[in-house]
Amino acid sequence: GENVEQHPSTLSVQEGDSAVIKCTYSDSASNYFPWYKQELGKGPQLIIDIRSNVGEKKDQRIAVTLNKTAKHFSLHITETQPEDSAVYFCAAITDTDKLIFGTGTRLQVFP
Amino acid sequence: GAVVSQHPSRVICKSGTSVKIECRSLDFQATTMFWYRQFPKQSLMLMATSNEGSKATYEQGVEKDKFLINHASLTLSTLTVTSAHPEDSSFYICSVEGRSNQPQHFGDGTRLSIL
Numbered sequence: 686g687e688n689v690e691q692h693p694s695t696l697s698v699q700e701g702d703s704a705v706i707k708c709t710y711s712d713s714a715s716n717y718f719p720w721y722k723q724e725l726g727k728g729p730q731l732i733i734d735i736r737s738n739v740g741e742k743k744d745q746r747i748a749v750t751l752n753k754t755a756k757h758f759s760l761h762i763t764e765t766q767p768e769d770s771a772v773y774f775c776a777a778i779t780d781t782d783k784l785i786f787g788t789g790t791r792l793q794v795f796p
Numbered sequence: 797g798a799v800v801s802q803h804p805s806r807v808i809c810k811s812g813t814s815v816k817i818e819c820r821s822l823d824f825q826a827t828t829m830f831w832y833r834q835f836p837k838q839s840l841m842l843m844a845t846s847n848e849g850s851k852a853t854y855e856q857g858v859e860k861d862k863f864l865i866n867h868a869s870l871t872l873s874t875l876t877v878t879s880a881h882p883e884d885s886s887f888y889i890c891s892v893e894g895r896s897n898q899p900q901h902f903g904d905g906t907r908l909s910i911l
Contacts, residue, residue: 719899728802728889728902729840774839782893784830784900786839 687712687779691787698794704762706790708775711756715777718758719784720749723772732773733760765794799823800892802903809880810911816876817906819890825870828893830900831863833886840889846873880910 688711698704710718716737721729735742735749735758742749748761762769775787801820809815819829827848832840844865845853852865862884864876877884887907891900 717899721902726905726907728800728891728904730902731899734899782828783842783845784891786841788839789837 687715687777687783687785689775689777689785689787691775691790693790694788695791696793698765698792700765700767700794700796702765704765704769704792704794706760706773706775706792707757708759708777708787709755709757710777710785712777712779713753713756714780717778718749718751719776719778720747720760721774721776721786723774723789725771729774762792765792767794767796770794799901800890800903802890802906804906805904806907806909808909808911811881812879813910814876814878815880815908816874817888817890817908819873819875819892819903821871821892826892827870829867829873830891830893831865831873831875832889832891834889834905835886843875848873877908880908882910884908885910 691708719734720732722732723729733744733747733749735751746763751758770793773790776784801822803818807815829846831843833843834840842855843858846865846867848867848870854860867873887905889905891902
């Protein structure tokens with residue numbers, strides 16, 4: 686089955702700097718890769734997603750890149766702000782429409 | 797606004813109690829909902845897929861008699877943790893499968909604490 690690995694587990698950046706979180710997946714049949722932001726005590730919220738037919742997608746300060754050959758995808762947050770502090774999860778969807786989550790990255794943005 | 801409503805947000809109860817958690821789809825009819833469990837500082841693990849009008853599909857290692865799922869309508873799925881014990885304490889989160897080609901939307905979770 687699908688396995689998703691995520692790095693780093695924790696990431697601390699200064700406000701205004703960029704943050705990059707990387708994930709790899711194992712199932713080449715996976716074709717949809719969402720990223721979720723989870724704040725303390727809340728459920729995950731979708732922040733951006735990418736499908737396997739594109740290599741990059743951007744939404745304001747957030748971008749995601751996908752390398753299908755290498756089975757890598759990454760989240761890029763530019764001009765980070767303290768309110769970006771949260772736990773971020775990558776995920777991949779299997780051929781049975783199940784979401785398999787990465788292990789999460791705790792991002793801290795210091796003012 | 798919220799797409800998925802989950803209730804209650806927090807439950808504290810004694811060992812041996814059964815606890816019911818509700819998950820409602822607010823914006824559209826959902827034939828499929830998912831139930832996840834998340835232990836502290838860990839990722840979300842899929843427990844089961846809830847299918848409207850049929851039996852839920854459980855992931856390997858999840859006891860179906862322990863975690864009863866009912867998806868009686870297109871907008872409501874319930875998870876009942878039967879005879880809960882301290883090891884069942886966790887954060888339970890539901891999600892609703894989006895319309896065709898749309899992502900899953902998650903509820904805000906239920907923190908279950910068994911004393």
